Amino acid sequence: xxxxxxxxxxxxxxxxxxxxxxxxxxxxxxxxxxxxxxxxxxxxxxxxxxxxxxxxxxxxxxxxxxx
Amino acid sequence: xxxxxxxxxxxxxxxxxxxxxxxxxxxxxxxxxxxxxxxxxxxxxxxxxxxxxxxxxxxxxxxxxxxxxxxxxxxxxxxxxxxxxxxxxxxxxxxxxxxxxxxxxxxxxxxxxxxxxxxxxxxxxxxxxxxxxxxxxxxxxxxxxxxxxxxxxxxxxxxxxxxxxxxxxxxxxxxxxxxxxxxxxxxxxxxxxxxxxxxxxxxxxxxxxxxxxxxxxxxxxxxxxxxxxxxxxxxxxxxxxxxxxxxxxxxxxxxxxxxxxxxxxxxxxxxxxxxxxxxxxxxxxxxxxxxxxxxxxxxxxxxxxxxxxxxxxxxxxxxxxxxxxxxxxxxxxxxxxxxxxxxxxxxxxxxxxxxxxxxxxxxxxxxxxxxxxxxxxxxxxxxxxxxxxxxxxxxxxxxxxxxxxxxxxxxxxxxxxx
Numbered sequence: 001x002x003x004x005x006x007x008x009x010x011x012x013x014x015x016x017x018x019x020x021x022x023x024x025x026x027x028x029x030x031x032x033x034x035x036x037x038x039x040x041x042x043x044x045x046x047x048x049x050x051x052x053x054x055x056x057x058x059x060x061x062x063x064x065x066x067x
Numbered sequence: 068x069x070x071x072x073x074x075x076x077x078x079x080x081x082x083x084x085x086x087x088x089x090x091x092x093x094x095x096x097x098x099x100x101x102x103x104x105x106x107x108x109x110x111x112x113x114x115x116x117x118x119x120x121x122x123x124x125x126x127x128x129x130x131x132x133x134x135x136x137x138x139x140x141x142x143x144x145x146x147x148x149x150x151x152x153x154x155x156x157x158x159x160x161x162x163x164x165x166x167x168x169x170x171x172x173x174x175x176x177x178x179x180x181x182x183x184x185x186x187x188x189x190x191x192x193x194x195x196x197x198x199x200x201x202x203x204x205x206x207x208x209x210x211x212x213x214x215x216x217x218x219x220x221x222x223x224x225x226x227x228x229x230x231x232x233x234x235x236x237x238x239x240x241x242x243x244x245x246x247x248x249x250x251x252x253x254x255x256x257x258x259x260x261x262x263x264x265x266x267x268x269x270x271x272x273x274x275x276x277x278x279x280x281x282x283x284x285x286x287x288x289x290x291x292x293x294x295x296x297x298x299x300x301x302x303x304x305x306x307x308x309x310x311x312x313x314x315x316x317x318x319x320x321x322x323x324x325x326x327x328x329x330x331x332x333x334x335x336x337x338x339x340x341x342x343x344x345x346x347x348x349x350x351x352x353x354x355x356x357x358x359x360x361x362x363x364x365x366x367x368x369x370x371x372x373x374x375x376x377x378x379x380x381x382x383x384x385x386x387x388x389x390x391x392x393x394x395x396x397x398x399x400x401x402x403x404x405x406x407x408x409x410x411x412x413x414x415x416x417x418x419x420x421x422x423x424x425x426x427x428x429x430x431x432x433x434x435x436x437x438x439x440x441x442x443x444x445x446x447x448x449x450x451x452x453x454x455x456x457x458x459x460x461x462x463x464x465x466x467x468x469x470x471x472x473x474x475x476x477x478x479x480x481x482x483x484x485x
Contacts, residue, residue: 017192020192024194029177030184031180031181031451032165032451033184033186033187033188034165034183036165036447037447038413047145047475049144049446049473050145051144054098054143056100056143
């Protein structure tokens with residue numbers, strides 16, 4: 001299973017959140033971790049403002065971070 | 068009859084189970100992929116099942132109108148979630164709570180997390196927030212988080228408790244079970260030589276983009292800074308108790324008291340056929356939430372609540388009261404802020420701008436302060452900042468959010484067509 005983060009292909013495990021994937025890359029903006037604060041929003045498959053801490057990664061997801 | 072239980076944490080699970088065994092048709096709704104809620108954070112591959120309960124995972128309730136519940140099911144934040152509307156005979160609200168964090172300089176740096184975020188990353192995703200971590204805030208949850216961090220290999224260099232709760236640990240009101248839990252955590256900290264410091268807090272996080280050091284302060288009784296030192300860290304997690312998620316209860320018309328949903332002995336709210344259980348009725352932990360959930364589930368189907376369950380609730384509330392007394396938030400935290408400290412993270416409203424709105428521009432009501440400063444008007448709808456803004460300005464901000472969860476216009480339009 002892979003997702004693409006800012007153009008880079010990254011392996012993911014089943015059940016991993018997008019935020020967890022970004023965290024392993026040192027690029028997450030997690031603060032509350034439970035979908036309350038919206039700090040961690042990313043663009044996911046061309047949809048803006050998706051809370052990465054609440055979204056389970058799916059094979060082929062394309063993630064764009066703000067930074 | 069149809070009972071809709073909103074929230075699948077300890078309270079919601081118990082409510083659903085209690086209603087289901089009494090032959091109600093039970094719908095258990097939760098935004099997570101499996102039941103468990105924020106307390107039973109569990110690895111993704113171990114879902115629980117509840118016989119007789121229809122569990123709707125990955126489902127948000129975005130509005131409640133009377134006893135009509137509006138749902139969206141599918142991957143978080145859309146854009147193609149399935150809409151569903153359910154007319155319930157009874158509703159059990161078990162929406163729980165989230166961490167409260169008081170602001171301090173640098174709390175918006177990367178590497179600063181809520182205690183809850185640290186807990187979830189560790190327990191669900193098996194990831195430590197950092198290698199060299201400080202845990203700070205108040206309340207016994209800090210100890211649970213510390214253990215989880217250690218389990219995933221983080222080096223916790225200190226647990227900083229802003230209060231000095233030693234006396235509380237000796238009071239019989241605290242309950243033997245919880246005393247044992249605290250003692251076990253204490254032994255764990257001692258074994259790993261992790262300092263547990265009371266009357267101490269992180270009052271600033273410093274670094275360029277990412278936290279590199281924490282300013283750790285010795286506090287007086289009111290939480291004013293007595294003296295400080297800088298400690299090198301790569302992550303800090305902070306928790307000052309919990310904020311109940313009351314927006315659905317408010318939308319349903321339930322009366323609140325001191326910010327919590329008011330319930331009677333049967334967990335009934337002020338609205339007929341609407342019940343509430345768990346942290347939204349008062350912060351008391353998982354055991355109390357589960358007991359309240361059982362009461363709510365039985366009451367929702369018109370059953371008689373066994374007296375031993377009611378006794379459990381009473382005991383739990385005594386414990387909760389003792390805990391609230393031992394771990395208050397003291398007003399001195401306000402002195403930790405500088406004028407350029409962010410209060411509202413979404414709209415980047417500083418403490419100075421907030422003061423300016425109230426003092427110079429004479430904003431007095433919640434609406435005016437929001438419009439003048441933009442505090443609480445961002446994406447999180449003030450969930451993170453409004454309680455702090457209320458404490459800083461003296462202006463109370465209502466927690467009214469008629470659209471309780473974000474939804475896409477396309478999803479709203481799709482529901483209209485059906």
